[in-house]
Amino acid sequence: MQLYNTLSADERAQLIDEAGKQRLTLSFYQYAKIEDPKKFRDELFIAWNALDALGRIYVANEGINAQMSIPAENVEAFRETLEAYNFMQGIRLNVAVDQDDHSFLKLTIKVRDKIVADGLNDAxxxxxxxxxxxxxxxxxxxxxxxxxxxxxxxxxxxxxxxxxxxxxxxxxxxxxxxxxxxxxxxxxxxxxxxxxxxxxxxxxxxxxxxxxxxxxxxxxxxxxxxxxxxxxxxxxxGLESKFIGKNFVFDNRLGERITDDIVSQCHQCGKPCDNHTNCANDGCHLLFIQCDECQALMENCCSTTCLETIHLPLAEQVKLRTGKDVGNKVFRKGKSENLRFKHSGELSDKPLAAVAPKKDIRQKVKVKKVLLAHATHYYVKAKVALFVLENHDLTVGDKILIAGPTTGNEELILEKMRVDGAEASIAKVGDKVTFEVPFRVRLSDKLYKILN
The missing domain is CATH 3.40.250.10 (Rhodanese-like domain)
Incomplete structure (x- = not known):
C-alpha cells in the first residue's frame, strides 16, 4: 500500500507537462473532531494519490487544513472523497484566481498537534x-x-x-x-x-x-x-477591490495577483516589485522580494555572501552549513540586515507602480512538446541563455518553447547555437547549449521542443 511519494518534484513536473491537462489550485479547511488523525491521513493519501491530487495538507484532532493542486477533470471525484466524511459534506473549496499547473509537485499530508500553529489553549x-x-x-x-x-x-x-x-x-x-x-x-x-x-x-x-x-x-x-x-x-x-496588490500564497507560485497595483519594493534596489524569491544558497533560503534585474545580477541570492557561496564546490558549501539550523528552508522569514528596502508593520495604501498589461502567462499552450532542459543561466548583456540538455537531442531548425511563471510561453525557431562552447548543429543529452533569445530567461524557465 503506497503511503508516500515515489516521484521527485522534477519528475512530477515533467509528467504534468507531458499530460498537457489543466489543473486547479484550491484550498479548504474544516474544524472537526478527528479521533484518529493518522488513520485519517492514510485514507486521504490513498484516495488522493489515485486522483493525481498534490498539495500540502495538515491534519490533527481538531480538523484539516489543505492547499492543493487537482486535475480539473478529477475535481468532482475529489469532492466525493471529501464528502465521504460527514464533517466535510458541503465544504467550501477556495479556487485560486491565478492558476499554475506546477503550484504543488508532491502530495504531503502531515499529522500535527494543530492545523494552524496559533499558540492558544483551546480549553x-x-x-x-x-x-x-x-x-x-x-x-x-x-x-x-x-x-x-x-x-x-x-x-x-x-x-x-x-x-x-x-x-x-x-x-x-x-x-x-x-x-x-x-x-x-x-x-x-x-x-x-x-x-x-x-x-x-x-x-x-x-x-x-x-x-x-x-x-x-x-x-x-x-x-x-x-x-x-x-x-x-x-x-x-464586478465589485470594487478594496484589497490592493498581490495575495501571498504558500505554494510554488508565492503569490496571485488581485489588482495591478504594486505596493512593495525590491529589497535589494528599491525598484517597485512584488515577486518573492527564495535565496539560492541552500544554507540560507531567505524569503525576500527581488526584481528581474537583481535576480539576474545576484543569481537568485539575497547577499554577496550567498552569491559567493553558491559558486563554491558543493563539499565546501555543505561544510559551511554543517551544524546550522537550515531545516525550515522554503519560507524562512524575510528579515535580514542585507535587505535595505524591506518594509514591515505600518504599510502604505499608495501604489508604487502598476503591472504592465500582458497576456495571461498562466494559460497552458496546447501543443505537443517534450521537455529538454531547465534554464541554468542567463547572460544579461549578451542576451544568451544556457541550458544543459536532460532529455532528447536538439537540432538547429527545431521549433522550441521557453516557458515559466514569469516569462510566460515564448516560441521561436532555433537558428543557431553553441554546444560546449563551439558552434554546432546538433546537441545531445548532457551537452551545455547556449543561444541568443529576444527576451529575458529566468532560472524557473524550462526548454521544450515542439513536436507538432
Whole structure:
C-alpha cells in the first residue's frame, strides 16, 4: 500500500507537462473532531494519490487544513472523497484566481498537534463562538463604516505585497504573535468598534474571532473564505477591490495577483516589485522580494555572501552549513540586515507602480512538446541563455518553447547555437547549449521542443 511519494518534484513536473491537462489550485479547511488523525491521513493519501491530487495538507484532532493542486477533470471525484466524511459534506473549496499547473509537485499530508500553529489553549474559551462571516460585498460595505477597525492576521512578508486599504498590518513573523499585540492595541475599542479581520483563506480568523469575542470584543467579523474567496467574488460580481496588490500564497507560485497595483519594493534596489524569491544558497533560503534585474545580477541570492557561496564546490558549501539550523528552508522569514528596502508593520495604501498589461502567462499552450532542459543561466548583456540538455537531442531548425511563471510561453525557431562552447548543429543529452533569445530567461524557465 503506497503511503508516500515515489516521484521527485522534477519528475512530477515533467509528467504534468507531458499530460498537457489543466489543473486547479484550491484550498479548504474544516474544524472537526478527528479521533484518529493518522488513520485519517492514510485514507486521504490513498484516495488522493489515485486522483493525481498534490498539495500540502495538515491534519490533527481538531480538523484539516489543505492547499492543493487537482486535475480539473478529477475535481468532482475529489469532492466525493471529501464528502465521504460527514464533517466535510458541503465544504467550501477556495479556487485560486491565478492558476499554475506546477503550484504543488508532491502530495504531503502531515499529522500535527494543530492545523494552524496559533499558540492558544483551546480549553480556555469556546472556539465555536466565532465572529460573523462576511461575503465580499458585505465586507466592502463594513470597511466604509468609520466605526470599523480592520486587521490583517497574516505575517509581515504576506501583507507587504498586498493588503486591504487602511488595515492594521502587525509586524509579526507568526500568527500567534499577532493575537496579544492586537488585543493590547485595541483594548480601548472593545465595546464600540467593529473588529473586522481577514487572512489568506479564512482559517486563521476562524479561531481568532472566537478568541477576541472571549477577550470582550462585542462586534467581531471575519472575511468568509479569506482573500482567496474575496478575489473570486469581486471578479464574478464586478465589485470594487478594496484589497490592493498581490495575495501571498504558500505554494510554488508565492503569490496571485488581485489588482495591478504594486505596493512593495525590491529589497535589494528599491525598484517597485512584488515577486518573492527564495535565496539560492541552500544554507540560507531567505524569503525576500527581488526584481528581474537583481535576480539576474545576484543569481537568485539575497547577499554577496550567498552569491559567493553558491559558486563554491558543493563539499565546501555543505561544510559551511554543517551544524546550522537550515531545516525550515522554503519560507524562512524575510528579515535580514542585507535587505535595505524591506518594509514591515505600518504599510502604505499608495501604489508604487502598476503591472504592465500582458497576456495571461498562466494559460497552458496546447501543443505537443517534450521537455529538454531547465534554464541554468542567463547572460544579461549578451542576451544568451544556457541550458544543459536532460532529455532528447536538439537540432538547429527545431521549433522550441521557453516557458515559466514569469516569462510566460515564448516560441521561436532555433537558428543557431553553441554546444560546449563551439558552434554546432546538433546537441545531445548532457551537452551545455547556449543561444541568443529576444527576451529575458529566468532560472524557473524550462526548454521544450515542439513536436507538432
Amino acid at each position: 480556555t474559551f469556546d472556539v465555536t463562538k466565532k465572529g460573523i462571516h462576511l461575503k465580499a460585498k458585505e465586507f466592502n460595505a463594513i470597511l466604509d463604516d468609520p466605526n470599523t477597525i480592520v486587521v490583517d492576521f497574516r505575517n509581515h512578508y504576506e501583507s507587504e505585497v498586498g493588503h486591504f486599504k487602511n488595515a492594521i498590518t502587525p509586524d509579526v513573523e507568526t500568527f500567534r504573535e499577532s493575537l496579544p499585540i492586537i488585543n493590547e492595541q485595541l483594548k480601548e475599542f472593545k465595546e464600540n468598534k467593529n473588529l473586522v479581520m481577514y487572512c489568506t483563506g479564512g482559517i486563521r480568523c476562524e479561531k481568532a474571532s472566537a478568541y477576541y469575542k472571549h477577550q470582550g470584543f462585542k462586534n467581531v467579523y471575519q472575511l468568509e473564505g479569506g482573500i482567496i474567496n474575496y478575489a473570486k467574488q469581486i471578479q464574478e460580481e
